[in-house]
Amino acid sequence: MAVISLTINGKKRTINADPQMPLLWAVRDVVGLKGTKFGCGMAQCGACTVHLNGKPIRSCITPVSTVANKKITTIEGVGSEARLHPVQQAWIEEQVPQCGYCQSGQIMSAVALLNTNPDPTDAEIDQAMSGNICRCGTYNRVRKAIHRASDMMKESALKTK
Amino acid sequence: MKQQPSLSLNRRAFLKTGGLTVSSLVIGFNSAQAGSELVNLSERVAEKALVSLEVSPLVILENTGKIILMAHKPEIGQGTFQSMPLIVAEELEVSLDQVEIRQAMADKKFGNMGVGGSYSVRSEWANLRKAGAAAREMLTQAAAKTWNVPVDECYAREGKIFHKPTGKSSSYGALTEIAKTLDVPKEPKLKDAKEFRLVGKPSKRPDIPAKVTGRAKFGIDAEVPGMLYASVDRAPVMQATIKSFEDTAAKKIPGVQHVLKAERKMNKNTFQGVAVLADTYWAALQGRRALKVEWDNGQYGAFNSADITARFKELAKTDGHVDTNKGDFDTAFAGATKKLEADYELPFAAHAPMEPQNCLASVKGDTVEIWTSTQLPDDVQKETAKYLNIPPENVMVHVLFVGGGFGRRLFLDQVMEAVYLSKQVGRPVKVVWTREDDMAGGPYRPATYSRLRAGFDGAGKPVAFQHKVVAPSINDTQFGSKDPAKRQDDGAMEGLKEAPYDIPNLRFNNVFADVPVPMGWWRAVYSATTCFAHESFVDEMAHAVGQDPLAFRLNLIGENTRMKNLLTFLREQSGWEKPLPAGWGKGVAFWQFFAGQAGHVVYVSKTDKGVKIEKIVAAVDCGTAVNPDNVRSQIEGGTVMGLTAALKSAITFEEGRAKQTNFHDYQMLRLNETPPIEVHILPSSESPIGVGEPGLPPAAPALANAIFAATGKRVRKLPFDINDLG
Ligand code: FES
Numbered sequence: 001m002a003v004i005s006l007t008i009n010g011k012k013r014t015i016n017a018d019p020q021m022p023l024l025w026a027v028r029d030v031v032g033l034k035g036t037k038f039g040c041g042m043a044q045c046g047a048c049t050v051h052l053n054g055k056p057i058r059s060c061i062t063p064v065s066t067v068a069n070k071k072i073t074t075i076e077g078v079g080s081e082a083r084l085h086p087v088q089q090a091w092i093e094e095q096v097p098q099c100g101y102c103q104s105g106q107i108m109s110a111v112a113l114l115n116t117n118p119d120p121t122d123a124e125i126d127q128a129m130s131g132n133i134c135r136c137g138t139y140n141r142v143r144k145a146i147h148r149a150s151d152m153m154k155e156s157a158l159k160t161k
Numbered sequence: 162m163k164q165q166p167s168l169s170l171n172r173r174a175f176l177k178t179g180g181l182t183v184s185s186l187v188i189g190f191n192s193a194q195a196g197s198e199l200v201n202l203s204e205r206v207a208e209k210a211l212v213s214l215e216v217s218p219l220v221i222l223e224n225t226g227k228i229i230l231m232a233h234k235p236e237i238g239q240g241t242f243q244s245m246p247l248i249v250a251e252e253l254e255v256s257l258d259q260v261e262i263r264q265a266m267a268d269k270k271f272g273n274m275g276v277g278g279s280y281s282v283r284s285e286w287a288n289l290r291k292a293g294a295a296a297r298e299m300l301t302q303a304a305a306k307t308w309n310v311p312v313d314e315c316y317a318r319e320g321k322i323f324h325k326p327t328g329k330s331s332s333y334g335a336l337t338e339i340a341k342t343l344d345v346p347k348e349p350k351l352k353d354a355k356e357f358r359l360v361g362k363p364s365k366r367p368d369i370p371a372k373v374t375g376r377a378k379f380g381i382d383a384e385v386p387g388m389l390y391a392s393v394d395r396a397p398v399m400q401a402t403i404k405s406f407e408d409t410a411a412k413k414i415p416g417v418q419h420v421l422k423a424e425r426k427m428n429k430n431t432f433q434g435v436a437v438l439a440d441t442y443w444a445a446l447q448g449r450r451a452l453k454v455e456w457d458n459g460q461y462g463a464f465n466s467a468d469i470t471a472r473f474k475e476l477a478k479t480d481g482h483v484d485t486n487k488g489d490f491d492t493a494f495a496g497a498t499k500k501l502e503a504d505y506e507l508p509f510a511a512h513a514p515m516e517p518q519n520c521l522a523s524v525k526g527d528t529v530e531i532w533t534s535t536q537l538p539d540d541v542q543k544e545t546a547k548y549l550n551i552p553p554e555n556v557m558v559h560v561l562f563v564g565g566g567f568g569r570r571l572f573l574d575q576v577m578e579a580v581y582l583s584k585q586v587g588r589p590v591k592v593v594w595t596r597e598d599d600m601a602g603g604p605y606r607p608a609t610y611s612r613l614r615a616g617f618d619g620a621g622k623p624v625a626f627q628h629k630v631v632a633p634s635i636n637d638t639q640f641g642s643k644d645p646a647k648r649q650d651d652g653a654m655e656g657l658k659e660a661p662y663d664i665p666n667l668r669f670n671n672v673f674a675d676v677p678v679p680m681g682w683w684r685a686v687y688s689a690t691t692c693f694a695h696e697s698f699v700d701e702m703a704h705a706v707g708q709d710p711l712a713f714r715l716n717l718i719g720e721n722t723r724m725k726n727l728l729t730f731l732r733e734q735s736g737w738e739k740p741l742p743a744g745w746g747k748g749v750a751f752w753q754f755f756a757g758q759a760g761h762v763v764y765v766s767k768t769d770k771g772v773k774i775e776k777i778v779a780a781v782d783c784g785t786a787v788n789p790d791n792v793r794s795q796i797e798g799g800t801v802m803g804l805t806a807a808l809k810s811a812i813t814f815e816e817g818r819a820k821q822t823n824f825h826d827y828q829m830l831r832l833n834e835t836p837p838i839e840v841h842i843l844p845s846s847e848s849p850i851g852v853g854e855p856g857l858p859p860a861a862p863a864l865a866n867a868i869f870a871a872t873g874k875r876v877r878k879l880p881f882d883i884n885d886l887g
């Protein structure tokens with residue numbers, strides 16, 4: 001066991017955990033943020049996607065000790081219902097989720113994509129999103145929602161200029 | 162009865178509210194207030210001294226103006242959390258943002274709470290409408306009484322009763338007290354479909370904001386103070402028994418509290434395991450890895466997929482149970498001018514919902530509290546009571562959002578496992594399966610083997626048709642068979658019987674195949690495999706007589722106007738008659754079964770060694786589409802699951818165990834592989850029928866038929882490699 005400092009969604013947390021514990025379980029069971037989901041435990045499904053310094057990672061295979069003092073963002077840090085991120089807004093507009101279980105991961109991948117590539121092509125969406133499995137089969141809507149979010153973000157960027 | 166604190170608290174809350182007969186504790190989700198938590202609403206309920214009118218267990222009106230509609234079916238992604246309350250709201254004349262939807266806990270007053278068979282909306286359609294209409298009538302009468310005017314001068318709209326001549330109005334809340342004194346009308350007048358304001362219009366699902374912010378609580382997210390996490394080491398061969406286990410190393414892992422034998426009861430089967438219970442899930446997993454268990458596989462280690470295929474082929478030579486026999490197939494086939502025969506081989510499959518199986522159970526004395534993702538809340542209550550030999554009222558079942566069902570959560574083994582462990586250690590225990598546990602744990606979709614024969618007369622008209630299905634029995638592997646001579650599962654014939662083709666000499670055989678592994682209902686059940694054989698073979702028949710496969714089908718349809726209309730609709734919507742670019746092919750398939758009916762047209766183009774799916778057009782006749790956008794969503798999802806089964810995943814057995822362990826070798830279709838899917842809903846004012854399953858069966862045969870059209874290659878075995886057709 002070790003004392004590890006984490007910065008999650010801008011807040012500092014100190015936890016006492018096995019350094020080898022995957023970040024996924026540290027976030028869910030120790031810190032108590034349940035939005036990040038477990039699907040496979042071997043970097044196959046993307047349900048556990050979080051951002052590490054803005055980049056999407058699979059928290060199920062990331063030992064918690066390796067992310068100490070780095071910036072971690074989970075779905076809870078992306079936006080709340082009172083202040084939705086454009087990606088979340090687009091997800092609602094397109095009514096993407098069915099069971100919803102994979103969607104935290106889908107959204108984390110989509111937000112990361114749009115952060116680096118505000119206007120992705122279909123091929124770029126394929127590339128960025130193929131690591132996220134949705135057993136309910138919401139893929140067509142995921143694609144549409146990413147395009148919609150991209151449009152929304154461009155529009156609001158124009159307005160603020 | 163000794164009660165645990167939370168249970169007695171809720172009993173009190175229940176008593177205090179008197180006439181308010183909502184379930185004593187409700188996990189609620191306040192759709193009217195964005196940002197509200199998924200919370201336990203019982204205390205809020207208890208605090209208010211209010212007058213409430215319970216028109217049915219599903220509709221509760223309060224004098225505060227609050228309108229509560231209970232979602233009494235679990236939300237597994239299919240949308241009933243909204244679609245069912247929406248039907249009540251339609252008749253009640255309220256908009257969805259005027260109501261609070263609450264997820265009901267298991268309670269016998271709700272009747273059947275299960276979700277399966279694409280059955281929820283259609284089975285409750287009439288009841289839900291009646292409940293809403295009854296409330297509306299009572300409120301209208303209450304207003305008429307208050308104003309002392311004739312009741313037919315009053316009407317309901319947007320949560321208010323209006324007096325037509327004067328225009329005055331009163332809110333439902335203000336009328337609740339008087340309405341409460343009236344009798345609930347037994348046969349309230351239902352709205353004319355033309356007057357529908359909600360039904361038939363796309364509307365946004367209230368569970369979705371919670372699902373895009375990570376706030377929706379699934380079974381796996383449940384937590385109570387003092388609980389332990391459990392991971393169970395299971396036999397590689399499901400039915401193996403424990404010879405011995407060594408847990409010294411496991412117990413040394415910091416956080417590990419108990420190591421003990423576990424049992425997992427799934428209907429007639431009980432499987433063994435060794436459970437590690439720890440303060441964190443990670444510690445439980447570490448402990449499990451450190452275990453050394455010796456298993457006795459008994460006779461079960463001899464089960465291999467290769468042998469099954471050979472055995473199914475042998476069985477295909479036998480007649481099995483003749484389920485349907487019209488005319489004289491043998492004579493007609495013998496005398497046919499042209500004959501066609503083919504075999505189709507379909508594999509076992511796992512459900513693999515994204516949320517692994519889990520359950521949190523807290524057994525205290527003779528009461529239990531359960532939090533889980535299930536398709537059968539009322540069965541969880543009843544079966545747990547039976548398992549522990551306690552009254553069902555002592556079992557509280559919290560229904561959380563379900564991260565995918567697909568039939569897997571019609572089985573309660575994960576619940577029994579948690580209940581067993583909690584009882585053993587006297588603490589709340591949350592069992593969480595790994596993905597590997599889920600793949601290895603069954604139950605599986607039955608593999609089926611189909612042998613088909615058709616005979617044509619001199620004019621190319623089909624005169625004889627036989628479909629023989631060799632299939633393991635879900636019922637037999639789950640419940641056993643009373644009559645040893647009747648072990649076949651009637652389900653294996655579903656869809657065949659509904660197939661609309663009018664052929665004078667027809668025979669369907671159901672050949673029972675014994676397998677030692679538990680089988681389960683998988684989305685679309687037997688139709689998920691038998692439709693592939695049936696609709697591919699009908700395509701072969703069309704080509705054998707040189708006819709357009711869609712026209713051939715249309716010509717063969719007899720009395721079934723519903724299917725004829727569906728196919729005609731699909732032909733129009735898919736642009737079937739338009740010329741195709743060079744190198745393209747198109748295929749069609751459609752299917753009617755217990756869940757409903759739908760069809761697909763798939764367009765493919767030739768690639769180097771395979772094909773690319775260019776586009777899929779689906780058509781569904783679901784009767785009245787309660788929320789058309791959600792119907793589309795379900796058909797899209799069914800299509801993707803059908804394609805996944807065709808192109809990606811199968812479960813195979815080696816030495817008694819499933820060879821596949823996780824998503825690397827049991828693959829899913831991914832976003833980059835998913836073609837555009839267009840869904841068209843046949844306009845209809847019939848009562849609603851299912852949408853969860855009908856989108857699945859025809860997808861794969863329509864694809865295979867398109868492949869034949871484009872390449873001349875006939876696919877008769879799933880899964881196959883779309884990039885290399887061999
Ligand atoms: S749980 Fe991490 S990728 Fe599946």
Ligand code: FES
Pocket residue numbers: 097098099100101102103133134135136137138238515564565
């Ligand atoms: S919405 Fe159910 S797994 Fe994606």
